[in-house]
Structure formats: structure tokens, C-alpha cells
Amino acid sequence: MPRLPRARLAFTLLVGVIGWGALVAWTLAAPSTAAPHLGPVTFGVFLLVILATRVMAFRIVPDSVLSLDTGFHVAASAALGPLAAGQLVAFALTIDSLVRFVGARHRRGGERFAYVLYFGGLTGALVAWSAWLVGPPTDLHTELEVTWRVLAIGGVLRVVHNAFQGVRQALGGRPLTAFLRTQALPGMVAELALLPLAAVVVVLYHGERMLGFALLAGTYVLINLVFNRLSRTxxxxxxxVRELEILDTTARGLASSLELPELVSTVARETLRAIPSAETMALVHRGAEREVDRFVVDSYDGDRDEFQRMRIGRTDGAVGRVVAEQQPLALDDQPDGVRSWLGVPIFLHGAxxxxxxxxxxxxxxxxAQDRRLLESLALQVAAALENAHLYEMAMVDGLTGLFVRRYFDARIEEEIERSRRYGTPFAVVMMDIDDFKRLNDTHGHLAGDRVLRDVATIVKQQMRGVDTAARYGGEELALILPRTELVSALNQAERVRVALADHRVATGDDGPVLAVTASFGIAAFPESGAQTAEELVRRADRALYRAKKSGKNRVELYWSDDSGGHTALTAN
Known part of the structure; x- marks a missing residue:
């Protein structure tokens, strides 16, 4: 929960100090009026009823609770007098606020102190002031007069108290209309409905019918208990209902996400929507490569709208504990400023x-509700991950782990459509392993397979999460680089070329260690002037052909000059 705005915190503290100051000043100025009828039994009954109603308070909006205690505050003021009632209410609510907020870990020390002052000081002072404003309690000769006084004090108290609460909520950024609609008006109706009962309490008290007074006080507590249970239910x-709606929306979103990047995006946004208190999330999975001892971590920062990918060991950290124990895990005060961490396992076929x-x-x-919801989401994510993995098995080349050509053809059409719609460029890189046929003929196809696997691994290591790498055919690979202009594509291809040239392929225990290079041709959309996917690939192929003819182990660019002709440039 975020820190309170400074203006709201200052208002809360100031009102609390003024309320307590007014009570103390009144007590010092007129000590004889503090508690004219207040014996220990009476004090105990009123205190217990007020505390009991506070215990049964129920939440109607975030950061605010409602307790139907106004009636007994008013009864105390009509029965005991303004100052005695104000002191009693301030004392009772201070005890309640201490219990509620001192142990509240999400509140800072200054916020807790302000709340304690506010709830006791404001309400106690308003009870005393409202009773004083309506008039002295000495004129209560008839039940009608008692009823009028109770209703008048209750009305004044609720209106003024809601005015203070409305200002406090507005300083916290909440619209006044929302406060009136969801909190002030419903609360006022419920509180005022119990004022006739408070009038009967006063009549019994003044008539010294203490058994009836105690029984009615107990009835008042039971009414609060009923409201509390109904509210909780x-x-x-x-x-x-909200959970089911979220799960239904998530299920429909995941059902349409067969590709892993799209699935990760859907899971991230739906998870943060389902659990508003979460600021970041992570989907930890085995990835397309299905590594046995490592996990892929796709994390999403909701505040920055930013995705990141990393790899961790299967037994590393808190994730490793969840996997080992196969149970949800909640932790506090983790590294990197994480104060709350919650992880639930994702099961596929019992593992x-x-x-x-x-x-x-x-x-x-x-x-606990967040944990239950996250576990339900994990069940849906498990099914979606399995579908994505099955889809990748059909779309991923078994030897290299790269996508197959059919997938590449579909992706390039999508990128062209996206580029035309949003004006974002992208590049296609055609890559061919140099002298691969001679390598196969000299060292055999098993060595050739090792070379292909190593080359694919290096390509994947150098690529971003949004890039696509495919085995186009034989020893030829094709890359799609979204949101990438020609020069940026050159830099990325050059990194792959250098990494590959520095690498050595071990062909077996007794086999030779091979040095492998590759040639690259790049064409960008729309810079190349191509209108279709086929034309774009053909122009990248022409740049690749030039790289082969110019000595291999190099990168060539294809672009459109200002006159509309096409020129290939060389880059080493």
C-alpha cells in the first residue's frame, strides 16, 4: 500500500491534535462537568459496548471501515453529558485505533501516530460538541424530549463527521462524489436507523432500570454482529464473483495465446490486473528449449510496462524452494527492495x-485471497504453457531449436502488416554458414549437425526477446528483427558474426575442433522498397549473395537510394 499523500497525513494529524486539545481544554476549564453520573459500572458498560461495535466494524471501501457505534456515542452524550461522553468515546476509540494501527506493518510510524490521534480526538471532540450544541441534558423530562435530543445529536454528529472524512478522502485523491455514494450516505442511513434504539437506552438509563439498560446494550451489540456477518458474507x-470474472477473462485470453511471447504478455497483464497489490510479476518456466536444470524467467514491471528475460538454475533462491517443496511460498523483505514475495507452483502432468x-x-x-487466486491462475497458465509448448514442437526445428520456415513466413507477414499500420521499421537478416557442404563432405553429417546446433545457440544468445530466428533451409538461417532500422540491424548481425567467428565447434571426443564463419545479408522494411514478404526476403538474399562473392564472413546491406535504384553496401 502506498504512503499517504502529505496533505492528507498533515490534515489527519492536525485534526487529531485539535480534537484532543479541545477535550483537554474543556476538562481543565470545567472539571466539575466531566462525569456527573459516571460510575465504574456505567463506564464499563458504555466502554465495552463501544469497543465491541468497533471490533465488529466492517470494510465498505478500501482504507475505510464502518462501525455502527454512533448510536451509542449519542446515547452516552444524552445520558452522561457532553464532556463525559466525549472523554469516554475518545478513550475507547484511542484504544481501538492503537490495536488496529500499531500492528499495521503497511503503515509508517508517523502515519500510525496520526491515525491514533485522529480517530480518538476527532470523534470524542465531535460527540462533546454536538451534545453541547443541541443543549444541556437537564431538560429530558419526557420520552419525546429524549428522542428529539438523541436524533438531533446524531444528525449533527454524522453530518460534521462525514464532512471531515470527506475532506480527508479528497486530500487522498478520492473523488467526493465517490465518497458520498459508497461511504457517507450508506453509513449515515445505517447509523441513523439505530438512533431510536439509542433513545430507548437513554430512557432506561435515566429511569435507573439498569437490567433493561444492560440487555438493550447487548441487543445493540448483537445488531452490530448481524451487520458484520452480513457484510463479510x-x-x-x-x-x-470477481475471481470468477477474472479467471474467465484470463482463460479466454490464454486460449488465444499459442505463441510463448504472446502467452507471457497475457499472463503478465492479467496477473497484475487480478492482484492489484502486485507491482511486478514473473512467469518462471522451462522455455522452448525445455532445459532440465534451468528455468527461463519472464518478468514484467507494471509501473514501467517493461518485460525482462533471464535464466536461473532450477534450485536457485525462492523459486527453487517452491519447486522443491511443490507448495506456495510467501516471503517478506527480499533483496532488491522486494518487501512481499508470493510464488505458487505450476504443475504439468503432476510435475x-x-x-x-x-x-x-x-x-x-x-x-490469503490473493494466494488462492494466484493458484487458480497457475492452473490456467499450466494448460496454456502446455499448449504453447505443443505449438512450438510443431513450429520449432528439432535439430537447432529454431523456428521452422512455415513459422518464419507467418511472422514476416505479421511484421509487414504491423509496420504499415504503426509506421515501425523492421529488418530481415539472411544468414548462411560458409563452406558448409565441404565441412559435411570432409567431417561427416554428425559434425555438420554439431555445427548447426552451435550456430543456432550463438544466434539465440545474441538476439533480443522480440526477435525471431528460423532455420530457413539446410544451413541457411533467417532472422526477423522488429522495430529495427537498417544500421541497427547491421550492428546486431555483426555481433552474431563476431561471436561465431570466435567460437570453436568440438565435433567429438576424437574429432577435430572446427572454426566456423557465416555470411549475412540484410534488407529492411520499408527502407528496401520491397512491397511484399517475398520481395523483402529476395533482397536480403541478394545482399547475402554479395557477401558470399566478396570473400565470406561478412555482412552486406541492401537499401534503396534516393533515386529509387537499389544498391548493396558492404560492412565488415
């Missing part, structure tokens, strides 16, 4: 094949 039902993780920079950010 309603909240649980609304939460469950833990990944972990779904949410993180927050706030302590105690995740609830």
Missing part, C-alpha cells in the same frame, strides 16, 4: 514445471 461473495510469482515493494501486500 457479501464481501466474500463479491470477491468470489512442477514452473512458478508464477508476484512481488511488491510494500510489506504484507498479499492476502
Amino acid at each position: 457479501s464481501h466474500a461473495l463479491r470477491a468470489r 512442477c514445471e514452473g512458478v508464477l510469482v508476484v512481488q511488491s515493494r510494500q510489506a504484507g501486500a498479499f492476502t
Whole structure:
């Protein structure tokens, strides 16, 4: 939970100080009026009822709870007098706020102190002021007068208290109309409905019918208990409906995500939408390569709208604990500023094949409900991951782990459409291993397979997460580089070329160690002037042909000059 805005915190502290100051000043100025009828039994009954109603408070909006205690505050003011009631209410609510906020880990020390002052000081001062404003309690000769006084004090108290709460909510960034609609008006209706009961409490108290007074006070507590249970049941039902809606939306999104990058994006956004307290998430899985001892971590930062990919060992850190124990895990105060960490296992065919993780920079950010929802999401993610892996098995070359040509053809059409719609460039790189036929003839096809696998590994290591690499045919590879202009594509291809030239391929225990190079041809869209995918690939092929004819182990560019003719440039 984020820190309170400074203006709201200052207002909370100031109002609390003023409220307590007013009570203390009144007590010092007129000590004889502090508690004219307040004995220990009476004090205990009023205090217990007020505390009991606070314990049964229920949440109607985030960061705010409602307790139906106004009626008993008013009853205390009509029965005991303004100052005595104000002191009693301030004392009771201070105890309640201390219990609530001192242990609240998501609140900082200054915020907790301000809350304690505010809840006790403001409400106690308003109870005393409202009773004083309506008039002295000495004129209560009839039940009608008692009822009028209780209703008048209750009305004034609720209106003024809601005015302070409205200002405080507005300083926190909440619209006043939302406060009135969801909190002030419903709360006022519920509180005012119990004021007739408060009037009966006062009548019994003044009539010294203490048994009836105590029984009615107990009834007041039971009414609060009923409201509390109804509110909790309603909240649980609304939460469950929300969970089902989220799971339905997520299921439909995942069902249409067969490609792993699209799946990761869908999982990331739906997870953060489902669990608002999460700031970042991570999908930990085995990836397209299905490595046995390593995981791919696709993380998403919701604040920055940024994806990152890394690899970790299967037994590393908190993820390793989740995999080993095959149970959800919640941790606090992790490295890198993570105060809350929650991970649940992803099961495929009975085995833990990944972990779904949410993180927050706030302590105690995740609830049991969040954990249950994350586990439900993990079940859907597991099915989607299996579908994505099956799809990749059909779209991935078994030898190199690169995509097959059919997938490349579909992706290049998508990139052309995206480029035309949004005006973003992209580049195609055609890559051919130099002298591969002679290598096969000299060292055999097994050595050739090793070379292809090593080359594919180097290509994948040098690529970004959004790039696509495919085995186009034989020893020829094709790369799609989204959002990449011609010069940037040159730099990326050059990195691959250098990494490959520095690499040595071991062909076996007794076989030779081979030096392998490759030639590259690049064409960009729309810079090359190509109108179709076929034309774009053909122009990248022409640049590749020039690289082969110019000595191999080089990168050549194809671009359109200002006059509309086409020229190939060489880059070493």
C-alpha cells in the first residue's frame, strides 16, 4: 500500500491534535462537568459496548471501515453529558485505533501516530460538541424530549463527521462524489436507523432500570454482529464473483495465446490486473528449449510496462524452494527492495514445471485471497504453457531449436502488416554458414549437425526477446528483427558474426575442433522498397549473395537510394 499523500497525513494529524486539545481544554476549564453520573459500572458498560461495535466494524471501501457505534456515542452524550461522553468515546476509540494501527506493518510510524490521534480526538471532540450544541441534558423530562435530543445529536454528529472524512478522502485523491455514494450516505442511513434504539437506552438509563439498560446494550451489540456477518458474507461473495470474472477473462485470453511471447504478455497483464497489490510479476518456466536444470524467467514491471528475460538454475533462491517443496511460498523483505514475495507452483502432468510469482515493494501486500487466486491462475497458465509448448514442437526445428520456415513466413507477414499500420521499421537478416557442404563432405553429417546446433545457440544468445530466428533451409538461417532500422540491424548481425567467428565447434571426443564463419545479408522494411514478404526476403538474399562473392564472413546491406535504384553496401 502506498504512503499517504502529505496533505492528507498533515490534515489527519492536525485534526487529531485539535480534537484532543479541545477535550483537554474543556476538562481543565470545567472539571466539575466531566462525569456527573459516571460510575465504574456505567463506564464499563458504555466502554465495552463501544469497543465491541468497533471490533465488529466492517470494510465498505478500501482504507475505510464502518462501525455502527454512533448510536451509542449519542446515547452516552444524552445520558452522561457532553464532556463525559466525549472523554469516554475518545478513550475507547484511542484504544481501538492503537490495536488496529500499531500492528499495521503497511503503515509508517508517523502515519500510525496520526491515525491514533485522529480517530480518538476527532470523534470524542465531535460527540462533546454536538451534545453541547443541541443543549444541556437537564431538560429530558419526557420520552419525546429524549428522542428529539438523541436524533438531533446524531444528525449533527454524522453530518460534521462525514464532512471531515470527506475532506480527508479528497486530500487522498478520492473523488467526493465517490465518497458520498459508497461511504457517507450508506453509513449515515445505517447509523441513523439505530438512533431510536439509542433513545430507548437513554430512557432506561435515566429511569435507573439498569437490567433493561444492560440487555438493550447487548441487543445493540448483537445488531452490530448481524451487520458484520452480513457484510463479510457479501464481501466474500463479491470477491468470489470477481475471481470468477477474472479467471474467465484470463482463460479466454490464454486460449488465444499459442505463441510463448504472446502467452507471457497475457499472463503478465492479467496477473497484475487480478492482484492489484502486485507491482511486478514473473512467469518462471522451462522455455522452448525445455532445459532440465534451468528455468527461463519472464518478468514484467507494471509501473514501467517493461518485460525482462533471464535464466536461473532450477534450485536457485525462492523459486527453487517452491519447486522443491511443490507448495506456495510467501516471503517478506527480499533483496532488491522486494518487501512481499508470493510464488505458487505450476504443475504439468503432476510435475512442477514452473512458478508464477508476484512481488511488491510494500510489506504484507498479499492476502490469503490473493494466494488462492494466484493458484487458480497457475492452473490456467499450466494448460496454456502446455499448449504453447505443443505449438512450438510443431513450429520449432528439432535439430537447432529454431523456428521452422512455415513459422518464419507467418511472422514476416505479421511484421509487414504491423509496420504499415504503426509506421515501425523492421529488418530481415539472411544468414548462411560458409563452406558448409565441404565441412559435411570432409567431417561427416554428425559434425555438420554439431555445427548447426552451435550456430543456432550463438544466434539465440545474441538476439533480443522480440526477435525471431528460423532455420530457413539446410544451413541457411533467417532472422526477423522488429522495430529495427537498417544500421541497427547491421550492428546486431555483426555481433552474431563476431561471436561465431570466435567460437570453436568440438565435433567429438576424437574429432577435430572446427572454426566456423557465416555470411549475412540484410534488407529492411520499408527502407528496401520491397512491397511484399517475398520481395523483402529476395533482397536480403541478394545482399547475402554479395557477401558470399566478396570473400565470406561478412555482412552486406541492401537499401534503396534516393533515386529509387537499389544498391548493396558492404560492412565488415
